Amino acid sequence: MLERIQKENDIKKLNSEELECLAGEIREFLVEKVSKTGGHLASNLGVVELTMALHLICDLPKDKIIWDVGHQSYTHKLLTGRKEGFEDLRSYGGMSGFPKRKESQCDAFDTGHSSTSISAGLGYVRARDLKHEDYTVISVIGDGSLTGGMAYEALNNASNLKTNFIVVLNDNHMSISENVGGMSRYLANLRTADIYTGLKKGVTNALQQVPVMGDRMIEHIRKTKSSIKQLVVPGMFFEDMGITYLGPIPGHNLPMLCKALKEAKKVEGPVLLHVMTTKGKGYEPAETAPDKFHGIGPFDIESGKVLAKKDGDTYTDVFGKVLCDEASRNPDIVAITAAMADGTGLARFKKHYPNRFFDVGIAEEHGVTFAAGLAAGGLKPVFAVYSSFLQRGYDQLIHDVALQNLPVVFGVDRAGLVGSDGETHQGIFDLSFLSNIPNMTVMSPKNKWELADMLRFALQMNSPVAIRYPRGKAYDGYEGCRERISYGKSEWIFEGKEIAILSVGHMFEEAVKTRDKLIEQGYEPTLINMRFIKPIDEAMIEKVCQTHKLIAVIEENVQTGACGERVSEYVMRKMLPSHVLTLALPDDYIEHGSVDVLRKMTGIDSESMSEKIIETYKEL
Numbered sequence: 001m002l003e004r005i006q007k008e009n010d011i012k013k014l015n016s017e018e019l020e021c022l023a024g025e026i027r028e029f030l031v032e033k034v035s036k037t038g039g040h041l042a043s044n045l046g047v048v049e050l051t052m053a054l055h056l057i058c059d060l061p062k063d064k065i066i067w068d069v070g071h072q073s074y075t076h077k078l079l080t081g082r083k084e085g086f087e088d089l090r091s092y093g094g095m096s097g098f099p100k101r102k103e104s105q106c107d108a109f110d111t112g113h114s115s116t117s118i119s120a121g122l123g124y125v126r127a128r129d130l131k132h133e134d135y136t137v138i139s140v141i142g143d144g145s146l147t148g149g150m151a152y153e154a155l156n157n158a159s160n161l162k163t164n165f166i167v168v169l170n171d172n173h174m175s176i177s178e179n180v181g182g183m184s185r186y187l188a189n190l191r192t193a194d195i196y197t198g199l200k201k202g203v204t205n206a207l208q209q210v211p212v213m214g215d216r217m218i219e220h221i222r223k224t225k226s227s228i229k230q231l232v233v234p235g236m237f238f239e240d241m242g243i244t245y246l247g248p249i250p251g252h253n254l255p256m257l258c259k260a261l262k263e264a265k266k267v268e269g270p271v272l273l274h275v276m277t278t279k280g281k282g283y284e285p286a287e288t289a290p291d292k293f294h295g296i297g298p299f300d301i302e303s304g305k306v307l308a309k310k311d312g313d314t315y316t317d318v319f320g321k322v323l324c325d326e327a328s329r330n331p332d333i334v335a336i337t338a339a340m341a342d343g344t345g346l347a348r349f350k351k352h353y354p355n356r357f358f359d360v361g362i363a364e365e366h367g368v369t370f371a372a373g374l375a376a377g378g379l380k381p382v383f384a385v386y387s388s389f390l391q392r393g394y395d396q397l398i399h400d401v402a403l404q405n406l407p408v409v410f411g412v413d414r415a416g417l418v419g420s421d422g423e424t425h426q427g428i429f430d431l432s433f434l435s436n437i438p439n440m441t442v443m444s445p446k447n448k449w450e451l452a453d454m455l456r457f458a459l460q461m462n463s464p465v466a467i468r469y470p471r472g473k474a475y476d477g478y479e480g481c482r483e484r485i486s487y488g489k490s491e492w493i494f495e496g497k498e499i500a501i502l503s504v505g506h507m508f509e510e511a512v513k514t515r516d517k518l519i520e521q522g523y524e525p526t527l528i529n530m531r532f533i534k535p536i537d538e539a540m541i542e543k544v545c546q547t548h549k550l551i552a553v554i555e556e557n558v559q560t561g562a563c564g565e566r567v568s569e570y571v572m573r574k575m576l577p578s579h580v581l582t583l584a585l586p587d588d589y590i591e592h593g594s595v596d597v598l599r600k601m602t603g604i605d606s607e608s609m610s611e612k613i614i615e616t617y618k619e620l
């Protein structure tokens, strides 16, 4: 069947038996391909029928489907002629793992960060209506993403809409791991409200028996939204907000999904279709452990085991372990995650200190202010959060944490290039946005030992502090270089002459290689580990400038506003004699690919950097 799907809308040519067969083929295809490339498997397996139903009732690309987060858009990609793209899914130059407008005209909106789909969908609806156009807009949001504040801001804003706007709530009672919070509990109640579902079905059936009038009454009930369920289900959250609630619908039953979607299209106003799905559906290992198969590397299909062997601690592991260790001595330490307990290494903390652990849902902005409140209340909060997701909490960082100089520790994980998730997930702005905040201290470790030391140091501070570290294996070289952390002070690793390399955080490994290459070429560069990005070590810069013609600052962040520019600004302001070369990322978005390839493409691999340093030095 899959062979017959060459482009969008081809699915409509299949009969019901063929459609059933197609669902099976899609699952087999996804498991097979993702087992080789890695990717977001479980979420995709869960929405096969839902995506098929959407494609059956939509006319693409005229109609707009907006996938929240977008990690579940693989079937959508398959049904819109991108089967071949799965060969190089998420690798450099290959197909993205997320919807991309530049990739297909059937991708209505780029996503990656959660809870944006309802806002974007509502924007489309308003544009459609103002331009007197005629198409259907459907936002598909997961129950996990419905823990994010933006979703509620959008629902609130959509409530006075008089024209059709469909929000499909894909409820698998899972975020990456178990979903949390009041809305999750509320949805669980809706799922299991047998009295209500039974009664609703009974009443609808009964009405359908009434000739002519029955259908009209059902239609009236739908249009006026005075549906029967209000009488029996307390606190109809969505209905009370002015949003028609339909469901819950079994999400792996294609005919029922199509029927419900057709119903939803008739509603004159915002409608929420509650669909129940199983994360990982159809592949036993993923159904059993949907969290493990949420985002997974290449694996063995038979056993479900990940192929790559773990070779040492990740920075995340180190952070999680040291935090637990410190928490055993200091009862004031509390930990916060925004739905990423595993990803940020806080699962261990959760296990040992459940009462001091807070999963706030996918709500980074709330997480930051919540941490501020905890700190104001006398605790020592540690918010471990991915760099790109912390972007969500920028105003809260300034307004709620830094302005009051509250001692919150931010473990900024996935800083720098993250690789295959691409543009939306690269943590390449944090040095710029954090260093601009008064009262904030920003540190970054050169290796795993220094991360441990920095976390301990940060926990002693009485003001906000961020420690940034990357995804993946922690560098375990230079264990011996473990000079005590001193506030605002950098660390001299090698003293040379003429050229000084100032290395920022995890780029140390690459800086060491760069220095080796320069030595091979007859140079004798100094190597300094910055340690602090804010405040920068001005005394060190003064000293370096006395004896070095060229200062090369190496960092994995966009150049604008990051460490290199801060060093450069200081040198200029003080009219120091050295030339500053910043080796950082361009003022751009970096697509998906392996970190090594991306570094090469952007000129921050040791080969390119050593060449650039020599070229610049020769020009001085």
Ligand SMILES: Cc1ncc(C[n+]2csc(CCOP(=O)(O)OP(=O)(O)O)c2C)c(N)n1
Pocket: 043, 046, 069, 071, 072, 112, 113, 114, 141, 142, 143, 144, 145, 146, 170, 172, 174, 175, 176, 279, 294, 338, 339, 340, 362, 364, 389, 392
């Ligand atoms: C702002 C933001 N924070 C965190 C994430 C990481 N993340 C990606 S998917 C996901 C869980 C989403 O759950 P749900 O919407 O229910 O989708 P499911 O995977 O269950 O289909 C999380 C936390 C993100 N993409 N964006």
Ligand SMILES: CC(=O)[C@@H](O)[C@H](O)COP(=O)(O)O
Pocket: 040, 069, 071, 112, 176, 294, 295, 343, 414, 418, 421, 471
């Ligand atoms: C879709 C999403 O935002 C997450 O699943 C993300 O891909 C996780 O990234 P890590 O693999 O780095 O934990």
Ligand SMILES: [Mg+2]
Pocket: 142, 143, 144, 145, 170, 171, 172, 173, 174, 175
């Ligand atoms: Mg979910």
